Amino acid sequence: MAFISSGYNPEKPMENRITDIGPQHFTEFLQPVIKKNFGKWLYHEILEAGVLKHVAESGDAVYTVRCGTARLMTVTHIREICDIADEWCGGYLRFTTRNNIEFMLEDEAKALELKKFLNGQKFSGGSIKFPVGGTGAGVTNIVHTQGWVHCHTPATDASGTVKATMDAVFDQFTDMKLPAPVRISMACCLNMCGAVHCSDIAILGIHRKPPIIDHKYLDNLCEIPLAVAACPTGAVRPSKVEIDGETYKTVAIKEERCMFCGNCYTMCPSLPLADKEGDGIALMVGGKVSNRITKPAFSKVVVPFIPNNPPRWPEMTDVITRILNAYSEGANKYERLGDWAARIGWERFFEVCDLEFTEHLIDDFRDPAYYTWRQTTQFKW
Amino acid sequence: MAVVEFKGKSFEVDEDGFLQRFEDWTPEWVDYIKDTEGIKEMTDDHQKVIDFLQDYYKKNGIAPMVRILSKVTGFKLKQIYELFPSGPGKGACKMAGLPKPTGCV
Numbered sequence: 195m196a197f198i199s200s201g202y203n204p205e206k207p208m209e210n211r212i213t214d215i216g217p218q219h220f221t222e223f224l225q226p227v228i229k230k231n232f233g234k235w236l237y238h239e240i241l242e243a244g245v246l247k248h249v250a251e252s253g254d255a256v257y258t259v260r261c262g263t264a265r266l267m268t269v270t271h272i273r274e275i276c277d278i279a280d281e282w283c284g285g286y287l288r289f290t291t292r293n294n295i296e297f298m299l300e301d302e303a304k305a306l307e308l309k310k311f312l313n314g315q316k317f318s319g320g321s322i323k324f325p326v327g328g329t330g331a332g333v334t335n336i337v338h339t340q341g342w343v344h345c346h347t348p349a350t351d352a353s354g355t356v357k358a359t360m361d362a363v364f365d366q367f368t369d370m371k372l373p374a375p376v377r378i379s380m381a382c383c384l385n386m387c388g389a390v391h392c393s394d395i396a397i398l399g400i401h402r403k404p405p406i407i408d409h410k411y412l413d414n415l416c417e418i419p420l421a422v423a424a425c426p427t428g429a430v431r432p433s434k435v436e437i438d439g440e441t442y443k444t445v446a447i448k449e450e451r452c453m454f455c456g457n458c459y460t461m462c463p464s465l466p467l468a469d470k471e472g473d474g475i476a477l478m479v480g481g482k483v484s485n486r487i488t489k490p491a492f493s494k495v496v497v498p499f500i501p502n503n504p505p506r507w508p509e510m511t512d513v514i515t516r517i518l519n520a521y522s523e524g525a526n527k528y529e530r531l532g533d534w535a536a537r538i539g540w541e542r543f544f545e546v547c548d549l550e551f552t553e554h555l556i557d558d559f560r561d562p563a564y565y566t567w568r569q570t571t572q573f574k575w
Numbered sequence: 576m577a578v579v580e581f582k583g584k585s586f587e588v589d590e591d592g593f594l595q596r597f598e599d600w601t602p603e604w605v606d607y608i609k610d611t612e613g614i615k616e617m618t619d620d621h622q623k624v625i626d627f628l629q630d631y632y633k634k635n636g637i638a639p640m641v642r643i644l645s646k647v648t649g650f651k652l653k654q655i656y657e658l659f660p661s662g663p664g665k666g667a668c669k670m671a672g673l674p675k676p677t678g679c680v
Contacts, residue, residue, distance in 0.1 A: 207613040208660060385679070414596045415674055417637040461677045 225286040225298045227256045243370050244326035245305055257305035258296050261312050261324040262335055262360070262367060265293040266343065266353050274315075274323070282308050292335040292377075294328045330370035333363045333518070337389045338380035341399075347456055348382035349399030349473040355507050356380050359397065362511040363518060373525035373534070376518065377482070384455055389483075394531040395514060396478040396493045401454035403472040404447055408464035409435045413443040416462035421445055424457040426559075475500045475510055479517060480532030491532050496544070498554035513549070520546045539574055581607040591665075593675040597632065600672030608670055613660040621658055621670075624648055628671040638664075638673050 203209060221229065231250035238248040246258040275295060279287040282304070283297045290296060297312075299305045312324035328334035336359060339345065341352030359378060366372060379393035383400075390396035412418070422430045422445065429451035435444050445465075447458075454472075459465045477500065481493030496517075500510045517531075524546055525534035535543040544551050557563035576595055579586045584603045587595040592611065594600060605625065609617060627648050631639045641663055645651060650658070659666030664676040 416677070417632075417674060419635065419637045420677070460679070463677065 223286065223288075225256065225283070227254050227300055228298065230254065231256075240330050240370070241302070241306075242309075243332065243368055244329055245309055246329060247302070255300070255302075257299045257302055259299065259305055259308050259312065259326060260290065260294050260296050260328045261326045262328060263289075263293055263295055263324075264353065264357070265335070265338065271323075278308075278312070278324075282311075290328075290335075292328070292337055294335050295324065325364070325368060327368040331372045331374050332368075332370045333366035333372070333376045333378060335367075336360060336378045336380055336397075337393070339382045339387045341382040345382060347385065347460055347468075349401050349456070349468065350382050350397075350475050350502050351504060352380055352382045354504055355397055355475070355510065358505075358507045358511050359514055362515050366518070372518075372522055374528050374530045376521070376531060378514070385460070390478065390481075391492055392481040392483045392490065393493055394479065394482065395517060396481065397510065397514075398476045398478060399473065400476045400499065401456055401467050401469065401473050402499065403454060403467060403469045404429075404449045404452040405456075405459055405465035405467040407444060407447065408466075409437060409442050409444045412445065412462065412464035415464050418443065418445060418462075421458045421462040421465065424461040425452075426455060426457065427451045427453060430458055470502075474502050475507070477510070477513055477517075480535050482530050482532055484530075486530075487528065488530075488533050488536075493532070494540075495555055496547075496549055498552055517547050517549075520548075541574055579607065589675065591669075591675060593669050594672045597672050597674070600629075604672060605670050612666050612670065614658075614666075618658075620650070620654075624650065624655065624658060624663075624667050625671045628667055628673060632671070632673050638668055638676070 224232070227250075231252055231254050234251045236249050236251055238246055241247050241257070244260050246260070247255055248258070249255045275287060276285075279285050279297060283299055286298055288296050288298075297308060299308060309326045312326050313322060315323040317323055336356045338352040338356045339348075341348050341350065341354065343351075343353055359380075360367065363378070366376070376395060377389065377393045378395045378397070379389040380397040381388050381390040381399065384398060386398070390398050418432050422432060424430070429448045430445050431448075433444060433446040435442050445458075445462075454467060456467055459467055476495055477497035478493035478495050481491050482488075483490050497513055500507075500513065503509055521531050521534055524538065525531070529537070538546070543549075557566040576587050576589060579588055582603045584601055586599055586604055586607070589595060592608065594604065605617060614621065624644070627644065628638065631637075631643075639647070641652060644655065644663055652663075655663050655667065659670070661669075664680070668676065
């Protein structure tokens with residue numbers, strides 16, 4: 195397309211430049227009933243999966259219909275969302291912290307009708323455009339990352355694994371029959387953008403091979419001390435190599451100390467480590483952020499490696515459904531997945547989920563690893 | 576990688592316009608890149624920042640942290656942005672011929 199100026203003048207870049215205005219204030223976009231009753235809500239209830247009712251002191255009620263999204267979406271899709279908001283909700287809508295969409299209405303019958311309407315909207319491939327659910331004790335949307343769509347450090351894909359997982363657990367999104375909410379999160383490398391370190395079930399992309407060193411270019415493209423300092427195990431050290439009679443400043447990596455975190459590649463473009471066969475997925479379980487009954491907890495690694503198997507990652511979705519089913523059958527009401535595993539004991543968790551326990555799961559990172567070992571005779575055969 | 580020709584010199588650059596080799600830097604590079612960085616006229620203050628970045632890089636192998644740049648040159652971050660509208664990383668480091676900043680930027 196030919197260039198169309200927005201009015202910006204590249205000859206005078208600082209002229210008419212507007213900065214530091216921040217986001218627009220959220221009150222500009224509040225649905226009228228919510229604006230009127232702001233800070234004066236009495237109670238709420240979940241009418242059915244995906245439909246909430248909030249009642250204010252004034253007696254006003256607002257009905258919220260929550261539906262899933264793929265997070266990664268086109269402007270066409272956003273316009274369709276706006277069309278629905280225009281037709282049903284006076285042009286108001288919002289997104290949740292797990293990237294679901296919420297439509298707010300003032301009429302209960304209309305809200306239930308909107309749920310039916312949303313569930314009927316489909317893409318040409320057959321997927322539901324706006325599946326209603328994500329409330330109560332079910333599986334809501336998966337917090338995820340960039341993957342192969344946009345990032346340069348991933349060990350797996352985000353959108354693909356998430357679609358495969360949500361398809362496998364879709365019934366739990368549109369229903370509320372689990373002991374407690376189950377949060378599934380996904381990160382495509384162990385930078386862990388998002389919530390994998392604190393989710394009931396977490397999908398994490400990992401590498402299994404050390405970086406390849408591009409000796410000829412490393413000193414030009416990288417600040418060597420940063421690459422050295424990026425390593426959590428001290429595997430990277432500065433060095434010199436001779437190639438074709440020329441000496442290059444570079445780094446050396448002790449492969450037996452490298453655990454393939456990829457931090458050095460983040461700092462230095464000459465240390466790529468992505469690998470088709472080596473890369474894959476680790477699964478973690480048992481994290482949570484809420485303070486309800488028990489403290490917030492980190493998720494723990496329970497499956498050290500599942501191969502990348504695009505486009506549907508069947509080995510991964512199989513393990514996730516197995517964990518979810520075992521939890522669903524075994525846990526008490528209100529018990530989050532981590533609370534359940536802690537109550538029955540992790541040795542029993544591996545047994546009921548039919549997971550293999552390998553040496554990879556035993557913490558060996560610095561002094562704190564010791565506290566994850568069992569210093570008691572209390573265990574089950 | 577693209578090669579830029581300017582005043583009889585040639586510079587190898589990446590897609591973001593950073594020099595591929597610090598050794599390739601010459602004063603002509605600053606002349607060439609200053610327009611795209613929104614700088615009309617090079618002042619002594621500009622030069623002071625560039626000189627310090629180059630000295631620090633030669634001595635330490637890394638670009639200085641922003642607080643060190645401020646402390647040594649005496650320019651507050653605001654003044655650095657006034658000198659280099661794209662900031663100390665994209666603006667000043669690029670002009671000084673340092674490698675492209677990395678990490679989650």
